[in-house]
Amino acid sequence: MxxxxxxxxxxxxxxxxxxxxxxxxxxxxxxxxxxxxxxxxxxxxDITPQRFSSLVIIGNNPGISQTRLAEVMGIARSGVVSIIDRFEASGLVERQASGDRRSYNLHLTKEGQKQLKRYKKAVENHDSRISSALSASEKQQLKSLLRKIGLREEDR
The missing domain is CATH 1.20.5 (Single alpha-helices involved in coiled-coils or other helix-helix interfaces)
Incomplete structure (x- = not known):
């Protein structure tokens, strides 16, 4: 840095x-x-929080469409296309044709699965480090409160 x-x-x-x-x-x-x-x-x-989150979502939802990933991530579809282009060029994700010529289903490659495992470990270490001043119950409480704030009023 x-x-x-x-x-x-x-x-x-x-x-x-x-x-x-x-x-x-x-x-x-x-x-x-x-x-x-x-x-x-x-x-x-070269992994940002957004890229990491995308890989996790794809890895745990094989075949997810780019449109659905954009919705889950809360970003424009064009943003997802850019992320997937990068992952595809790196050999981490592959697009597979769906029934719709304008839509692709996303899958992690073997290399993507391997790299995601490494990234998860690094992110877990990061998360432990940044939350080290909190007790286990405080961490749970904080996550619960933030989820509550993140909900739209009509979903509360």
Whole structure:
């Protein structure tokens, strides 16, 4: 991470005013710290959280369509196409024809399965590191609260 400034979630001597009271601001600051650690952990692999999540979803849902993956990931279909193009070029994912000429089913290759296993281990280590200040019950509580925030009002 050369030429990159380390993110400091809290700088002494700065008055954050209302920001200290905002849930969204606290979540965003935590996310920036988490992303920085993730990037450092997987920098050599050229894997971002979005790419990692895509591989996990494809690996656990063989044959998922690009459109469905875009929906699951919450990104535009064109974004998924770009991700899959990269994975296909790297030999991690293959597109298989579906009944629709405009749609492909996605599958991890043997190499994709092997690499995903490595990535999962690195991400598990990253997750343990970034949550090490929390007890097991605090981790569960945090995940539960974040899921609750992430739900749309009509789904609560």
């Amino acid at each position: 050369e030429n990159q400034v380390h993110f400091n979630a809290r700088i002494e001597g700065i008055n954050y005013d209302i920001l200290d009271d905002l849930v969204g601001y606290a979540v965003r600051r935590a996310q920036l710290s988490i992303y920085e650690d993730f990037a450092a952990s997987l920098a050599a692999e």
